[in-house]
Amino acid sequence: MQNNDTTMNYENIYEGFYAKYYSKAEFLIKNFFVKRHSQKKTFGNSYNEVIHYLSNDFVKKHNLYKNENLENAYRIFCKRHSIYFIDEVQEIFENEIKIEFDKINASELPANYNYLKFIKEIALIEALREISRVFSNNARLLAMVYELKEFDKFEIKVHGNLAIEDYPNFKILHSKLYNVSLKNEDLEILEPEIINFKEKQPFKIGLKFATGEPQELYKKYKKEKGHFKMICLELGFKESDRPYFSETLPNTSKSNKNLFNNITLLKQIANHCSSLQINMCEDFLEKIKVLELE
Incomplete structure (x- = not known):
């Protein structure tokens, strides 16, 4: 042709x-x-x-x-x-x-x-x-838009390298919802742990494992050459993030790139999903149960 x-x-x-x-x-x-x-x-x-x-x-x-x-x-x-x-x-x-x-x-x-x-x-x-x-990634911002019914501030966009807490609309809506100052220092005092871990790659990638997207792609591509890289890129991450997928999906190593070894991270993700009523896949929930029994 x-x-x-x-x-x-x-x-x-x-x-x-x-x-x-x-x-x-x-x-x-x-x-x-x-x-x-x-x-x-x-x-x-x-x-x-x-x-x-x-x-x-x-x-x-x-x-x-x-x-x-x-x-x-x-x-x-x-x-x-x-x-x-x-x-x-x-x-x-x-x-x-x-x-x-x-x-x-x-x-x-x-x-x-x-x-x-x-x-x-x-x-x-x-x-x-x-x-x-x-x-x-913007679920927390969108949840505030939804709760406050401020749909004029609805957007699915990335603002450069800013953490989501620094997005203009996040500050405005956070202030309305929690009745706090818009100053950055106030946000840092109020939510230090959220700012620390929710913008890091393990959390962002782990959130995908919670909903089951990498697991489904693994079933689809596991016979392909370079399948971990394909999964990583298909989900919108950088090639440098590939080890998180190559270590976590087989779940056979004790590497710190294997997210299924990190019970603290998995619980943080589970709590995040529960608070926003985001469905978690059975595989992810089972991994938490296994680690809790160890």
Whole structure:
């Protein structure tokens, strides 16, 4: 199957679709929260519905996950940062992925499917994957938005390298909810432990293990070469975070990168999930029980 579009600016095409889908998803989730709040549903229940959709229902709807050839091409995209050090989106679409896509017979593709639609689909999946990651990391902020019904401050965004406690809306809503000063020193006195551990990688990655996302990806990719790296990148983490996955998923080492060895961390995560009514998977809860018995 051949396409004469080697001079196309794939990066601009991808980024355009990505921005469009990210903005639309953020808008739809906000409206969903407003509706659920009007129905008197709890934040935890509404949050879990969104997470379940993004992790399960959404995946089942797309050609990419129904076609082995397309899924293999997408896996190449997930490796882009380890192949190119700059212009990785443009280069990976123009070279490695284009070569693989052109090998696929038209009869093996969905009707009227082409390379542009493939890029569009990847942009959608990547946008919702990032939405899911940020949505999960910003759960405490979103819980305050929901509780105070301040949906004009709803956002699923990252503010540079700021800790979530330093987000402008977090300070405003925290002050309203707990009737405390907006000064940073007051926040530090009030929540020193939260500021210390909830912004660290073990907690952020552990939260994913609590909801079961890495475990499900492990079942899917464990026969693939470099599967721990694939899981790490697919969940939106940096390649340097790979050891947390390669040590925790097999759960056979005593390394400090094996999160299932850290009962204190697991309980902190469990308490966080319980306070926000976030569903935890059986595997995660079982790991806590085992450590408590030791």
